[in-house]
Amino acid sequence: MNPGWDFHAIAPEIIISATIIVVLIADFFFQYRRRFQTSQLATIGVLAAMVPVVTLAVNGGTRQMFGGAFVVDPYSLALTGFFLAAAYVTLLLSVDYIGDGDYYQGEFYVLLLTSLLGMMVMTSARDLITIFVALETISIPTFVLAGWRKHDPKSNEAAIKYYLIGVLSSAIMLYGMSLVFGLTGSTLLRDIALAAPRTPHTSLLIVAVFLTLVGFAFKVSAVPFHFWVPDTYEGAPTPVTAFLSVSSKAGGFVAMLSIVFFGFFAVPDTWQPALWVLAAASMVLGNLAALRQTNIVRMLAYSSIAQGGFILVPFAVAADGHAARSSFEAVVIYLLIYGAMNLGAFAVVIAFARRTRSAEISTYGGLGSYAPSFAVLMTVFLLSLAGLPPLAGWFAKFVMFRSVLDAGTPGATVLGVIAAVMSVVAFFYYLRVVREMWFHPVPDSVNPEPVQIPLALNAAIGICAAIVLIVGIYPQVFARIGELAAGG
Amino acid sequence: MAEFVIFFIMAAVALGAAISMVLARNPVHAALLLVTVLVAIAVMFLLQDAQLLAAVQIIVYAGAIVILFLFVIMLLGVDKSESLHDPVRSQRPAAIVLGVVGLAELLFLVGHHWATGTSSGPGLNDGSGGNVERVARSLFTSYLWPFEVTAILLVVAVVGGVVLARRSGLPPQQELELERDDDDTEPDAMTESTSEVSAP
Amino acid sequence: MTLASVHLTDSYFLTFAAMLFSIGAVGLLIRRNVLVMFMCVELMLNAVNLTFVTFAKTLDDIRGQAIVFFVLVVAAAEVAVGLAIIVAIFRRRRGGATADDIDLLRG
Numbered sequence: 001m002n003p004g005w006d007f008h009a010i011a012p013e014i015i016i017s018a019t020i021i022v023v024l025i026a027d028f029f030f031q032y033r034r035r036f037q038t039s040q041l042a043t044i045g046v047l048a049a050m051v052p053v054v055t056l057a058v059n060g061g062t063r064q065m066f067g068g069a070f071v072v073d074p075y076s077l078a079l080t081g082f083f084l085a086a087a088y089v090t091l092l093l094s095v096d097y098i099g100d101g102d103y104y105q106g107e108f109y110v111l112l113l114t115s116l117l118g119m120m121v122m123t124s125a126r127d128l129i130t131i132f133v134a135l136e137t138i139s140i141p142t143f144v145l146a147g148w149r150k151h152d153p154k155s156n157e158a159a160i161k162y163y164l165i166g167v168l169s170s171a172i173m174l175y176g177m178s179l180v181f182g183l184t185g186s187t188l189l190r191d192i193a194l195a196a197p198r199t200p201h202t203s204l205l206i207v208a209v210f211l212t213l214v215g216f217a218f219k220v221s222a223v224p225f226h227f228w229v230p231d232t233y234e235g236a237p238t239p240v241t242a243f244l245s246v247s248s249k250a251g252g253f254v255a256m257l258s259i260v261f262f263g264f265f266a267v268p269d270t271w272q273p274a275l276w277v278l279a280a281a282s283m284v285l286g287n288l289a290a291l292r293q294t295n296i297v298r299m300l301a302y303s304s305i306a307q308g309g310f311i312l313v314p315f316a317v318a319a320d321g322h323a324a325r326s327s328f329e330a331v332v333i334y335l336l337i338y339g340a341m342n343l344g345a346f347a348v349v350i351a352f353a354r355r356t357r358s359a360e361i362s363t364y365g366g367l368g369s370y371a372p373s374f375a376v377l378m379t380v381f382l383l384s385l386a387g388l389p390p391l392a393g394w395f396a397k398f399v400m401f402r403s404v405l406d407a408g409t410p411g412a413t414v415l416g417v418i419a420a421v422m423s424v425v426a427f428f429y430y431l432r433v434v435r436e437m438w439f440h441p442v443p444d445s446v447n448p449e450p451v452q453i454p455l456a457l458n459a460a461i462g463i464c465a466a467i468v469l470i471v472g473i474y475p476q477v478f479a480r481i482g483e484l485a486a487g488g
Numbered sequence: 489m490a491e492f493v494i495f496f497i498m499a500a501v502a503l504g505a506a507i508s509m510v511l512a513r514n515p516v517h518a519a520l521l522l523v524t525v526l527v528a529i530a531v532m533f534l535l536q537d538a539q540l541l542a543a544v545q546i547i548v549y550a551g552a553i554v555i556l557f558l559f560v561i562m563l564l565g566v567d568k569s570e571s572l573h574d575p576v577r578s579q580r581p582a583a584i585v586l587g588v589v590g591l592a593e594l595l596f597l598v599g600h601h602w603a604t605g606t607s608s609g610p611g612l613n614d615g616s617g618g619n620v621e622r623v624a625r626s627l628f629t630s631y632l633w634p635f636e637v638t639a640i641l642l643v644v645a646v647v648g649g650v651v652l653a654r655r656s657g658l659p660p661q662q663e664l665e666l667e668r669d670d671d672d673t674e675p676d677a678m679t680e681s682t683s684e685v686s687a688p
Numbered sequence: 689m690t691l692a693s694v695h696l697t698d699s700y701f702l703t704f705a706a707m708l709f710s711i712g713a714v715g716l717l718i719r720r721n722v723l724v725m726f727m728c729v730e731l732m733l734n735a736v737n738l739t740f741v742t743f744a745k746t747l748d749d750i751r752g753q754a755i756v757f758f759v760l761v762v763a764a765a766e767v768a769v770g771l772a773i774i775v776a777i778f779r780r781r782r783g784g785a786t787a788d789d790i791d792l793l794r795g
Binding site for chain 3: 502503506507515518519522529532533537538540541544545548552563583584586591610611612613619623626627630631634635642648651652
C-alpha cells in the first residue's frame with residue numbers, strides 16, 4: 001500500500017516545516033545583536049508558503065491523500081490562507097516587542113511557526129487522530145509562548161494555568177475520540193459519517209461526541225470552559241495574546257467545523273443541544289463580564305469569549321431548516337473578519353503600551369487629542385467588533401443572523417434573540433473606550449509626547465484597517481470566499 | 489479463567505495505586521504509585537494482544553516520563569509533604585460529585601456491548617509478521633501524515649523545554665543582574681523590576 | 689455461575705478504564721500540587737490508551753494500537769513542556785518553596 005504523495009498539495013506545510021528548521025539552525029550562527037534577522041527568515045517563509053496556496057487555489061479541485069485523512073479543497077485553502085495572513089501580522093506585531101525584550105529571538109519564531117503548522121495541518125485534516133495531533137501542535141508551542149516572560153509571575157501563572165487546562169481538555173477529548181472509535185470502527189471522518197447514524201447506542205454516542213467537543217470548547221474558550229482566558233491573556237506577552245485570541249481560537253473552530261459538518265452532521269442530536277448551550281452561555285457571560293473590566297486586555301479577552309459565542313451560533317442552528325450551507329459559510333466568513341478586527345485592536349494596544357506601559361482603559365483618556373490617527377484606527381476596530389456598518393463587523397453579524405433565519409426553528413429564534421440583545425450590550429463596553437479616547441482629558445500619568453512607533457507595527461495596523469474597511473464596504477470579497485469554501 | 493484472575497489482580501492493584509496516588513502527600517510516593525499503575529496497565533495490554541505496546545508502556549512511560557518527574561522533584565527539592573487542606577472549600581465536594589456522576593454515567597452504559605463499529609482496518613492477526621510489524625504497517629500507511637507531524641512536535645517540545653528551563657538567553661552579566669533583582673524584590677514588586685521587557 | 693465460566697470481555701476493561709479516568713479527573717480537580725496534577729493527567733491518558741487497545745481487540749483493528757503511539761508521543765511532549773514551566777517558576781522563587789506556593793486556579 002503506497003501512501004501516494006502529492007507534493008503540490010502539501011507544499012505549504014513543507015515550506016513552513018523547512019522554515020522552522022532553518023530558523024532554528026540559523027539562530028546559532030547569527031551574532032547576538034543580529035538575532036533579529038531570524039524574524040526576517042520567518043517572515044520570508046510565511047510569505048513563501050502563500051505561493052503554493054494560491055497556485056492550488058487556481059488549479060482548483062479537491063486533492064486527497066492518505067486514504068482521505070488529508071484533503072485539500074477550497075475550504076482548507078481559504079483557511080490556510082487566513083492562518084498564514086494572521087501569522088504574518090503576528091510576526092509584524094512581535095518583531096519589535098520581542099526585540100526590545102532582549103530575550104532569545106530564534107526560539108520565539110520557531111514556536112510561533114510550529115503553532116502555525118499545526119493550524120495548517122488542521123485545515124486539511126479529515127481524521128480524528130490527525131485532528132488531535134494538529135490540535136496539540138497548535139497548543140504545545142503556545143504553552144511556552146504564554147510563559148515567555150519568565151521573570152514575570154503573571155506570565156508564569158498564565159502559562160501554568162493555560163497548560164493545565166489545555167492538557168485536561170485534550171485528555172477528555174481523547175477519551176471521547178476513543179469511544180467514537182469503538183462505536184464507529186474508524187477514525188476517518190468520512191467513515192464515521194457513514195457509521196454514526198447506524199450505531200444502536202445513541203446515548204453513548206452523545207457522551208462520546210460531547211467529550212470530544214469539550215476539548216475544542218476549551219480551545220475556543222466557550223463558557224463554561226473559559227476561566228483560563230482573562231488571566232492567560234493578561235499574563236502572556238501581548239503579541240502572543242493576539243495570536244491566541246485569533247489564530248489558536250480559529251484553529252479550534254476549524255476542528256469543530258470539520259468534526260461537526262464532515263463527521264456527525266447526520267446525527268444532530270449528539271451535538272446540537274450542547275453547542276446551543278455553549279453559544280448562549282458564551283454570548284451572555286462574555287458580554288456581561290466585559291462590561292465590568294477596567295483593563296483593556298481583559299476587556300478584549302471577554303470580548304473574544306463573546307465573539308466566540310457569536311461564531312458558535314451558526315453551529316447550533318446548522319441542522320435546522322435549510323441552514324446547513326449558510327451556517328458553514330457564516331462560520332468561515334465570521335472567522336476571517338474577526339481575525340482582521342481583533343488583530344487590529346491588539347496591534348493598537350501594543351502600540352499604545354509603548355507610550356504608557358499601561359493597559360488600563362483610563363489611561364486612554366484624550367488619545368484623540370494628541371494621537372488622532374491612533375484614536376481613529378482604534379475606534380474603527382472597536383466599532384467593527386461591535387458590528388456597526390460600514391465596517392467589516394456588520395457583515396460578520398449579518399451572515400450569522402442569516403443562518404439563524406434560514407434555520408427558522410424556535411430554538412434558533414431564541415438564540416437569534418439572545419444574539420441580538422447581546423450585540424446591543426456589546427456596544428456599551430466598546431463605546432466606553434471610544435468615549436474615553438475622544439471626550440476625556442489626558443490623565444496626568446500619560447506623557448503626550450509622540451513616541452516612535454516601529455514600521456512593522458504600523459504596517460500591521462494598516463493591513464488590518466484596510467481589510468476591515470474594504471470588507472465592510474465591499475463584503476462580496478469575503479462572501480465569495482465563504483461560498484467557495486462551502487462548496488462552489 | 490487464568491486471564492480473568494490476572495485481570496482481576498491487576499485491576500485491583502491499579503485502582504488501589506491510583507487512589508493512593510491521588511491522596512499521596514509526598515510527590516515521590518505519588519510518582520512511585522504511578523509506576524505501579526503503569527505496570528499493571530502494561531500487563532493488561534498483554535492480555536489484549538498488544539505485546540509491542542506493553543513493552544513501550546514500560547520503556548517510555550515508566551522508564552522515561554516518570555523518571556522525568558522524579559528528576560524535577562529532585563532538582564527543585566519539592567519532596568516535602570504537602571498538607572491536603574484545601575484553600576478553596578467548595579471545589580473539592582464539587583469535583584467529587586462531578587467525578588461520581590461522570591463515572592456513574594459511563595458505568596450505566598457499560599452493560600451493553602460497546603464496540604458496535606464494523607472495522608475496515610487491518611485485523612490484529614492479518615497477514616504475516618508479528619504484532620510489531622502489523623502496528624508498524626498501520627502507522628506508516630493510515631497514520632503516516634500525523635506521524636510526520638509528530639516529528640516537528642517533538643522537536644518543538646525540546647526547544648520549548650530548553651527555552652523555559654535554561655537560565656536565560658542573556659549574556660552572563662545581565663543574567664546575573666536579573667537574578668539579583670529576583671532575590672532583592674518581593675514577588676509583588678517583580679513587575680517593576682522587569683518592566684523593560686513587559687509592556688502590559 | 690462457576691468461576692471457570694467467567695470470560696474476560698471488553699466490558700471489564702472498559703469499565704476499569706472508565707474508573708481510572710474518573711480517578712484521574714477527580715484527582716486533577718482536588719489536588720493543589722502541580723506535580724501530582726500532572727500525574728493525574730497521565731492517569732487519564734492511560735485510561736484512554738487502554739480503551740483504544742480494548743477496541744482494537746474487539747473490533748479486530750490494529751489501528752487502535754497504532755493510535756496509542758500518538759497519545760504516548762503527545763503525552764511525552766506535554767510533560768516535557770509542563771515540567772519546564774514548573775522549573776521556570778521555581779527558579780524564580782528559590783528557598784525551599786513547595787508546589788503549594790503557586791496560586792493555581794484561584795481566580
